[in-house]
Amino acid sequence: MNKNELAIKIFDTAHLTGQFLLRSGKISNEYFDKYRFEADPVLLDAIAEQMVNLIPEGTEVLAGLEMGGIPLATVLSLKTGLPVIFVRKEAKKYGTCKVAEGGEFAGKKVCIIEDVVTTGGQINLSAVDLRDEGAVVASVLCVILREPKAYENLGEKGLGLIPLFTMEEIKQFKEIN
Secondary structure, X not given: OOHHHHHHHHHHHHEEEEEEEOOOOOEEEEEEOHHHHHOOHHHHHHHHHHHHOOOOOOOOEEEEEOOOHHHHHHHHHHHHOOOEEEEOOOOOOOOOXXXXXXXXXXXXXXXXXXXXXXXXXXXXXXXXXXXXXXXEEEEEEEEEEOOOHHHHHHHOXXXXXXXXXXXXXXXXXXXXX
């Protein structure tokens, strides 16, 4: 599936209209339900195929953010052979009490994997958590960027954002076809 076809398939599968409260606190009249494209194995595989070449050179570990980044990071791990960690929004209060589960990542170059990014708020928080544990975090890879302001917000924390698509691109691909 080429990138144009993928954009249309994501739109057809995951684009919803109505009134939605976003994590950022903003209200939107449209929403990309990431779980709809992540739950479809054919679509998830096609997304990962397009994202593989966007992973920054030198990346040693993929970090899937709870919840939506986890299936994406897992599929990318399978395609690249890179190890993956699963990052919680906060450390669990029992067992290992870790904020990130999986292999070792301290001292390693980690790329955060996320599904849809609006402002980057949770990404910034998770990057701090990972850095506190010794990770070298400088890049974020996502499927859909909702708002360009995320570039600035993440950049202020030393994070470069690499989207597969912007929301506007997906909508344009749909309109053209």
